[in-house]
Amino acid sequence: MSSPEFTEKIHFLDISSKLPGYKQCWSPNTLKTRLLLNAKGIPYTEQYVSYPDIAPLLKSYGVTPNESGFTFTLPAIYHPETLKDVVPGGKVMTESIAIAHHLDKLYPSTAVQAFPEPKDQSEALWKDAEHHLRAIVFPAEQGKGFRLLMPRIPPILDDRGSEYFIRTRAATHPEHLSPLQWGSENPEDDWKAIRPSVLAYLKFHESTRSAAIAAGQAQEGPFLWGSKATMGDIYLASTLVWFRSAGEEMLDRFLAIGEKDERASRKSEGEEVWEKSPIRGVWEAFGKEGWLEAVGEPREIVHGDA
Incomplete structure (x- = not known):
């Protein structure tokens, strides 16, 4: 599906691995976002990030650290166009369920909704x-x-x-x-x-x-x-x-x-x-x-x- 209302595609941040091709995505946490993007038919760009680089990258965009567990984690999406007034720093959103609600709001008419009515x-x-x-x-x-x-x-x-x-x-x-x-x-x-x-x-x-x-x-x-x-x-x-x-x-x-x-x-x-x-x-x-x-x-x- 096209998204003429946005000047840039949603950018998806995933955890890198040695696995080949589309199988490089292995984490059940990041997969929740990837599979939702795919199921909704949303065009997106992607980037794989090595574990030790996750925290520096997210901190540089003003992402708030997690209150429990590991301080900075993926998945994340980078999309200043829709996140400007939504998240601290205005560019990057983390946490798969928050991202799912955001994608449902941006694309309310796709056949697949993470949280459909009711x-x-x-x-x-x-x-x-x-x-x-x-x-x-x-x-x-x-x-x-x-x-x-x-x-x-x-x-x-x-x-x-x-x-x-x-x-x-x-x-x-x-x-x-x-x-x-x-x-x-x-x-x-x-x-x-x-x-x-x-x-x-x-x-x-x-x-x-x-x-x-x-x-x-x-x-x-x-x-x-x-x-x-x-x-x-x-x-x-x-x-x-x-x-x-x-x-x-x-x-x-x-x-x-x-x-x-x-x-x-x-x-x-x-x-x-x-x-x-x-x-x-x-x-x-x-x-x-x-x-x-x-x-x-x-x-x-x-x-x-x-």
């Missing part, structure tokens, strides 16, 4: 989806998936980014272990640990989708609201790309959880079984739409550029 329901849906997905991956919500994923991150980063990632993440670990050592001695233990949370997500997705279709919110489709992709689906796809970045075999195994054809030795007696996982349905839909492979036009901004 907004109170779509925002509640996002929070539910986020909770279920974080319960699979992130330790703050008892998720165990980080044990499978974190050791796979340093090898895919550029050399400076890898050194920075290992050093800063080790500093946050209770025992100061390198993220290369965060996995269990036997990876099967970590796969077993995430299984209940993945199955809980499958049930949540299926029941939510069925209720949305029954209520007439959308037609039949693979997304949380049937035919209507929202931010919850974008976060799921972002998580799946993260698994793919850790290895195609990781993604294949994750997609198969709960399916009829999954290896029998991995299942527990009495588990619900799906002909095709709702997660796989979303992944296939994103691929069919071309949202996983679309990229922006390369461009570089430097510290304090006008």
